[in-house]
Amino acid sequence: MATAAAGVMASSIAQARPASGGKDKGDYDAIIVGAGFAGLTAARELKRHGYKVLILEARDRIGGRTYTAEFDGKPNDMGGTWVHWFQPHVWAEINRYGVELEESPGNFADDVIYLDEAGTRHHAKLSERGAEFYGPVQTMFADARAIMPRPAEPFADPGWIAADTISVADKIAASSLTPEARILAATIFAASSGGAAENVSWVDIVRLVALSGYSLELESDVVSRFKLKGGMRSLYSALADDCGATIELNSPVATIETTGDGVRIIGTNGKAWSARAAISTLPLNTLKDVGFRPPLPRQKLDVSVEGHAGKANKIHILIEGERPIFTAWAPGTGPSPINHMFWDGAANGRTHLIAFGSGDHPLRIMDKGEVQKVVRQFLPDAVVVDVKAHDWNNDPYSRGAWCISRPGQISKALKDLQAPHGRIFFASGDWASAWRSAIDGAIEQGITTSRALHRLLTGN
Ligand SMILES: Cc1cc2nc3c(=O)[nH]c(=O)nc-3n(C[C@H](O)[C@H](O)[C@H](O)COP(=O)(O)OP(=O)(O)OC[C@H]3O[C@@H](n4cnc5c(N)ncnc54)[C@H](O)[C@@H]3O)c2cc1C
Structure with a gap:
């Protein structure tokens, strides 16, 4: 895994190469780093106020972790x-x-082929044995409402932050599950996190079920039943067409700097742009790779260096x-x-x-x-x-899949991750208030950070 040193190196390369012609490009109200759902949504929201917006995207395509x-x-x-x-x-x-x-x-087929811990293959029909598998696993969430009474408003009732101490592996070990239910639990928590059970926060799994009406059955509908005809492209292209911003592809950003009354952004190719304010949508695991001036507070940087557990x-x-x-x-x-x-x-x-x-x-x-x-x-x-x-x-522009917290990680850092730094705002599905790890969370963040940026520019 890369370390914080990569961020320092990136910024010194950018410093070593002045902007072409010595003059910054454009005269933007806002620059957004990243053209995933958070960035495209933020641009579309800023268009409502008539702002001139530039999106700098590292890859040769838009969509980010949807593709x-x-x-x-x-x-x-x-x-x-x-x-x-x-x-x-x-x-x-x-x-x-x-x-x-x-x-x-297919996610909801009656015929199930499953491997046990030893790798032996079995067959089951859920119409006959569904309760045997699912019943005991649902009981693992018996205290979900008490832990997280307002799952979309994480700061309204912070009990869940104090409860975020154990991993999924700890929770499975402490639950008296039948062998079949243990297989299902270890399967679905691995599939919904993309991480090893000992690295994944139990409370972050509780959040997904809490946001789905405290029902494990509904949660599996929410995360795996309905997709878009034509794929996610049909939505991210519509958003890009509507966002009104200039989008520069193949433009990896090396440094983001607050300069008193504005921001200056320097690409890895030495090109520079300036604006009145910026929104970074850098994913959690790559935030450390970009240089910030003044430097990011440790609370933001340390979580990025550690990285989330989602490696699907x-x-x-x-x-x-x-x-x-x-x-x-x-x-x-x-x-x-x-x-x-x-x-x-x-x-x-x-x-x-x-x-x-x-x-x-x-x-x-x-x-x-x-x-x-x-x-x-x-x-x-x-x-x-x-x-x-x-x-x-x-992929250097994601360094992971969807965001799943390590035990005691994002719960403790959420406020810091959402906080602005100078004239730079931070939007990412990785630290959304509700559907972290999902497209919904990225859109939530695009909306809330663009509102904060507008307030900064209008002084109210
Ligand atoms: C395999 C997989 C399956 C998933 N399944 C689902 C699902 O079924 N449903 C669901 O809701 N969510 C799912 N997700 C999660 C969802 O895709 C993400 O949470 C969401 O797309 C994140 O959006 P974002 O805008 O916050 O970040 P991103 O989409 O990662 O956007 C960040 C953008 O910043 C760009 N960038 C990075 N570094 C730089 C740089 N230095 N300079 C300029 N640009 C840069 C990136 O290229 C990217 O375009 C899945 C994710 C993965 C990987």
């Missing part, structure tokens, strides 16, 4: 995918831009033959690098599967042969025809 690419001849999401009406910010955008939903029935791998897999609908489970980082794999359609003699696992359990996600070996743990005769994935964990 719709072609696979099996159709659009498929490599990153953020599932949305729900329990997520109010993203639901509003779906209505605003008129995007249609489609269902992922998501893989699209095409296998030979049209298989009937099924879902597959394997506990934690135990017998398989895949925790959850499910049917996503069968046509033209092939079946499309989507698999999730943790980067804590190594797998070369783009290696067909290696992926086939793992798929055969569940389907012994499977022949993998194609795979597609994006390596979020090794």
Whole structure:
């Protein structure tokens, strides 16, 4: 993992190269760093006030950790995918831009293939044995309402911050679960966090269930039943078309500086831009890679250096033959690098599967042969025809997947992560008040930080 030193190095490279022509580009009211959902939303909100806005995006595309690419001849999401009406910010955008939903029935298939801790394969029908698996796991959330009575308003009742002391592994060990329920618990908590159970905060998992009406069943609907027709691109492109900002792609930022009455931003190529204020949407795990002047307070920097625990791998897999609908489970980082794999359609003699696992359990996600070996743990005769994935964990502009807190980490740092620094505001789905780890949280942050920036510029 890179360390804080990388941030210092990045800023000194930028200092060594003056802006071309010695003059900063533009005369912007606001510069936004990053064209993911947080950045695009912030720009769209600022347009309402008539501000001149520039977005600087490091990659050659917009969307950030949502990314719709072609696979099996159709659009498929490599990153953020599932949305729900329990997520109010993203639901509003779906209505605003008129995007249609489609269902992922494979997540909810009756036929389950599961591995136990020893890697032995079993089959179950949820219509017959669902209560045996799910009943005891739901009881793990019996105190969720007491811990988190207002899950979308984290500072209204801070009891959850004090309760954030144990990991998912601690919670599983302390719960008297049947062997089947233990397998399910270790599977779903690994799949919803993308991290090893000992690294993941139990309270951060409670938050997801609390935001879903304190129901584990509803939470699985919220995070894995409904996706967008045409992929997330249909929403992030609509937002980009509507945001009114200039978007410069291939423009990684090296330094962000507050200069008294404005900000100055320097790219890794030495180009410089200035504006009255800025919004950084740098993800938590990459905040440390950019130089800030004055330097960021330790409370922000230390969390970035430590990094969140979310290291999910998501893989699209095409296998030979049209298989009937099924879902597959394997506990934690135990017998398989895949925790959850499910049917996503069968046509033209092939079946499309989507698999999730943790980067804590190594797998070369783009290696067909290696992926086939793992798929055969569940389907012994499977022949993998194609795979597609994006390596979020090794991408320098994310250094991880969705944000899941380590025990006692983001709860303690949330206020500091949300706080502005000089004339720089910080928006990220990674430290949203409600749906951290989701597109909804990124949109929430784009809205709240653009409001704060407008107040700074208007003095009220
Ligand atoms: C595999 C995976 C599956 C997911 N599944 C879901 C899901 O089903 N549902 C859901 O709601 N959420 C899901 N998420 C989470 C969701 O995608 C994110 O929480 C959300 O997209 C974060 O948005 P953001 O704008 O805060 O950050 P990002 O999307 O990461 O945007 C930050 C932007 O900043 C840019 N950037 C970084 N460094 C620099 C730099 N130095 N200079 C300039 N630009 C820079 C990045 O390129 C990026 O475009 C998933 C994420 C992953 C990775």
